[in-house]
Amino acid sequence: MGSDPVTVVPCAPMIQLHNLHLLRGGQALLKDANLSLHAGHRYGLVGRNGAGKTSLFKLLLNELQVDAGELSIPPSLRLAHMAQEIGDIERSAVDHVLDGDPLFRQAEADIAVAQQQSNDTALAQGWADYEQVGGYTALNRAQQLLQGLGFQEGDWQQSVASFSGGWRVRLNLAKALMCPSDLLLLDEPTNHLDLDATMWLEGWLQNYPGTLLLISHDRDFLDQVVQTIVYLNQQQLTAYRGNYAAFERQKAERMAQQQSLYEKQQAEIAHIESFIRRFKAKASKAKQAQGRVKALERMELIAPAYADSPFTFRFPDFDQISANLLTLDGVDIGYDKPLVKANLSILQDSRIALLGPNGAGKSSFIKTLVGDVAPLAGTIVGGEHLRIGYFAQHQLEALDLQAHGLLHLQRLKPQASEQELRNFLGGFGWQGDRVFEPVKNFSGGEKVRLALAMIAIQKPNLLLLDEPTNHLDLEARHALTMALQEFQGAIVVISHDRHLLRQVVDQYWLVADGKIAAYEGDLDDYQKHLQQLVQQQAKARQEVKQELSASNSVSAQDRKEQKRIQAEKRAKLSPLKKQLAKLETQLDRAQAELAEIEQQLAHPDIYDAAQKDLLQQLLQQQATNTQQAEQLEEDWMLAQEQLEELESELG
Numbered sequence: 001m002g003s004d005p006v007t008v009v010p011c012a013p014m015i016q017l018h019n020l021h022l023l024r025g026g027q028a029l030l031k032d033a034n035l036s037l038h039a040g041h042r043y044g045l046v047g048r049n050g051a052g053k054t055s056l057f058k059l060l061l062n063e064l065q066v067d068a069g070e071l072s073i074p075p076s077l078r079l080a081h082m083a084q085e086i087g088d089i090e091r092s093a094v095d096h097v098l099d100g101d102p103l104f105r106q107a108e109a110d111i112a113v114a115q116q117q118s119n120d121t122a123l124a125q126g127w128a129d130y131e132q133v134g135g136y137t138a139l140n141r142a143q144q145l146l147q148g149l150g151f152q153e154g155d156w157q158q159s160v161a162s163f164s165g166g167w168r169v170r171l172n173l174a175k176a177l178m179c180p181s182d183l184l185l186l187d188e189p190t191n192h193l194d195l196d197a198t199m200w201l202e203g204w205l206q207n208y209p210g211t212l213l214l215i216s217h218d219r220d221f222l223d224q225v226v227q228t229i230v231y232l233n234q235q236q237l238t239a240y241r242g243n244y245a246a247f248e249r250q251k252a253e254r255m256a257q258q259q260s261l262y263e264k265q266q267a268e269i270a271h272i273e274s275f276i277r278r279f280k281a282k283a284s285k286a287k288q289a290q291g292r293v294k295a296l297e298r299m300e301l302i303a304p305a306y307a308d309s310p311f312t313f314r315f316p317d318f319d320q321i322s323a324n325l326l327t328l329d330g331v332d333i334g335y336d337k338p339l340v341k342a343n344l345s346i347l348q349d350s351r352i353a354l355l356g357p358n359g360a361g362k363s364s365f366i367k368t369l370v371g372d373v374a375p376l377a378g379t380i381v382g383g384e385h386l387r388i389g390y391f392a393q394h395q396l397e398a399l400d401l402q403a404h405g406l407l408h409l410q411r412l413k414p415q416a417s418e419q420e421l422r423n424f425l426g427g428f429g430w431q432g433d434r435v436f437e438p439v440k441n442f443s444g445g446e447k448v449r450l451a452l453a454m455i456a457i458q459k460p461n462l463l464l465l466d467e468p469t470n471h472l473d474l475e476a477r478h479a480l481t482m483a484l485q486e487f488q489g490a491i492v493v494i495s496h497d498r499h500l501l502r503q504v505v506d507q508y509w510l511v512a513d514g515k516i517a518a519y520e521g522d523l524d525d526y527q528k529h530l531q532q533l534v535q536q537q538a539k540a541r542q543e544v545k546q547e548l549s550a551s552n553s554v555s556a557q558d559r560k561e562q563k564r565i566q567a568e569k570r571a572k573l574s575p576l577k578k579q580l581a582k583l584e585t586q587l588d589r590a591q592a593e594l595a596e597i598e599q600q601l602a603h604p605d606i607y608d609a610a611q612k613d614l615l616q617q618l619l620q621q622q623a624t625n626t627q628q629a630e631q632l633e634e635d636w637m638l639a640q641e642q643l644e645e646l647e648s649e650l651g
Contacts, residue, residue: 014038015060015077015183015211017237020069022052022059029055031235032069039182042205042212044222044244047232049445049473053215056232057081057185060213080181082189083172086160093163094156096171097142100178103133118575145174148200149193150358166192166393177204184208187215190496191470194358198496199527200534217473219244220498271485311449311479312427314456315389315487321348321461322383325490326369331378333361333368338376340365342516344509346462350490353501355519355526356511362494363392365511366464369492389460391468396447401440405430405450408439413457421457428453429476444471452480461489469497498523576646580639587632594625 015037022030029052037043045053058064059071061081080100089096099105107130114122134141146156149170155163160171169192176184190198202224205212213230216222222229222244229240229247240247276293326346332338339361346352346369354362367373368380370390400408409421425435428449439447448471455463463484469477477497484491484504495501501523508519508526519526597618600606606615 014072014074016070016072018070018072020071021067022055022064023067024052024055024064028235030232030237033235033237035230035237035239037183037211037213039211040209041228042208042226043214043228043230043239044226045213045215045230045232046217046222046244046247046474048475049443051232052235053232054187057187057213057215060183060185078180078182079185080176080179080183081185082169082176082187084169084187086168086172090159090161092157092159093146093151093171094139094142096160097145097174097178098138100175101133101138101180103180104130104135104138107133107135118578142174142178145177148197148204149174150197152359170197173201182210184210184212186212188217188471189214190216190218190221193496194362194467194494195355195496195498195526196357196530199530203531203534217469217477218497218499219248219474219477268482271482275485310431311429311476313452313476313479313483314424314427315463315483315489316456316459318387318459318461318489320385321489322385323348325350325383325386325462327381329379329381331368331380332376333364333373334376335364335373338514340511340514340516342378344516346490346492348461348490350492351504351506352490352492353505353508354492354494354511354516355508360511360513362511363466365516366390366392366466366492366494370464386462387458387460388462388464389455389458390464391451391455392466393470395451396444399439399447399450402438404436404438405453406435408450408454409457412454424457425453445473445476448472449476456483463487463489463491463493465491465493465495467495468493469495469500576639576643580636580643583632583636583639587629587636590625590629590632594622594629597622597625 015035017030017033017035020030020033021028022033045056047053055064059066060073061079086096091099107126111123111126111130114120114126130136143153143156147153151167151170160168163171173186173189176186189201193201198218198221202221205214205225212226214222214226224243226243227241229242229244231238231240231247231251240250242250324345324347328342328344331342333340333342342365354365356362364373368375370388405425406418406421409425410416410418413421422430422435429446430437439450442450448468452468468480472480477500481500481503484500491504493501493505508522509516510519521529601615601618601622605611606618
């Protein structure tokens with residue numbers, strides 16, 4: 001699924017950490033840690049936020065130094081990584097991605113220098129190197145990466161500075177994927193991706209031929225991509241064979257004797273049984289209830305691995321709810337022009353996930369429901385007791401950076417006691433004096449948890465959630481999933497976290513082709529649908545290539561000869577331009593001298609008998625200069641024609 005990565009010849013890298021110590025700010029992140037990364041394997045690095053995962057990446061990138069122990073990395077290792085930030089640069093998006101391939105850019109630069117110096121030997125070598133590094137396919141590869149990550153064709157030539165922060169992260173991801181590498185480091189690559197782009201990236205990474213080390217809190221993404229989980233916990237690195245689900249089982253087995261694990265497992269069983277009781281009798285929900293029954297049957301084999309989680313998110317029971325929360329009648333959703341038309345209702349027990357490609361209108365639909373975007377046409381009628389809880393990433397920017405978490409909740413619930421609010425915040429991860437820590441010190445995940453707490457304390461009966469798991473670690477995602485399972489109201493959610501969707505929603509709506517309609521399949525069906533679309537696009541591109549090949553059927557030898565001839569023609573451009581410039585200078589000088597002679601001949605005194613010898617001399621010079629100017633002009637015109645012909649042939 002998606003474009004294939006550049007084929008590389010692995011140099012069999014073996015990265016080894018032996019009794020390694022790593023300190024940051026006096027705190028030990030790793031102590032006597034050991035780890036081996038084998039060539040061609042795909043690893044997922046997991047652990048609590050702050051455990052040191054990103055610091056380990058910086059160590060491999062040589063941005064941090066070992067405090068004790070050994071780190072062994074082959075000197076010839078080609079390493080690529082995804083930068084988290086990018087400046088306001090005016091370079092186009094596609095050029096920024098192409099910059100990710102340094103060998104391609106070097107070949108381009110060598111060709112330019114050889115052309116400037118009129119060095120035919122260097123030019124021929126430059127074009128040979130260009131072909132060797134895949135220069136003729138580089139632009140196509142960059143465009144496929146942009147397309148797979150959700151950029152429309154009209155975006156490719158826009159400057160990097162014109163994109164928002166999340167889209168710039170996507171550009172950095174594309175740039176990292178563009179780089180031929182033996183080791184690829186990706187830190188939360190799906191944080192700013194939608195579901196379609198996440199599924200595309202999975203396919204790309206599954207075909208990546210080098211060694212992959214991936215930090216992610218998306219368990220389904222880890223399950224699809226990695227072969228080994230590296231768990232960073234208590235300053236140690238422990239490798240677990242298999243994907244994240246296998247790791248979770250193995251970790252749970254190690255904790256099976258702990259009472260806390262038993263209690264949490266019983267709580268999850270209670271949640272699932274509650275769901276079954278609520279919906280098993282409803283025909284429309286019977287399929288989903290049966291799915292929970294199967295999940296319950298598996299529970300003894302797959303115990304949760306969050307016994308020591310600090311989070312117990314909770315959405316308090318609301319006071320009242322309407323049977324019909326929202327009704328949309330002939331509603332056109334969009335900005336200057338309609339993106340999508342909606343005729344639908346959201347009921348008190350609706351639990352819906354929105355599917356669809358980037359730009360189809362999913363976020364605009366939610367913004368219209370909450371009232372941030374006015375409908376272009378039609379009517380939206382809310383139920384009498386409708387109370388919306390809305391989460392989107394831009395709300396994190398609206399938090400008061402100087403205020404602490406407790407104050408944010410006090411502003412929403414001034415009648416509540418401080419202890420009540422402190423207890424509530426405790427479930428979202430703030431204990432003791434941390435409730436007084438200002439937001440400016442919060443990480444991205446902590447801001448998300450505070451925003452969710454602010455929503456929950458207002459007791460909504462309809463949750464509108466746009467990518468709520470971004471920046472949350474695995475434990476926080478698990479807590480959110482449990483809280484949403486228990487939530488008694490309606491849910492409409494956009495998320496690339498398929499584990500959350502499978503556990504929380506009952507139906508899918510597809511936003512595509514200007515409309516919103518029920519999607520009858522599940523997430524596996526949707527992924528197959530996306531794969532079919534990619535295959536159809538690839539088939540269409542192949543047919544175009546075949547047509548072009550048929551219309552211009554030349555052998556590989558002929559194409560090579562054509563490239564050689566074109567290289568020779570390019571090599572002639574520079575000396576031809578220099579010849580033109582020289583001829584122009586000579587012609588200007590000859591015409592200036594001729595003008596001076598003619599000015600002297602125009603004077604009446606030159607024709608006196610006493611000036612006879614000078615007159616003869618001037619007439620002779622006039623004839624010579626006229627002939628010389630005519631010849632120079634003829635040579636200039638011939639050279640100009642040759643230059644125009646060469647430039648036309650080269651396109």
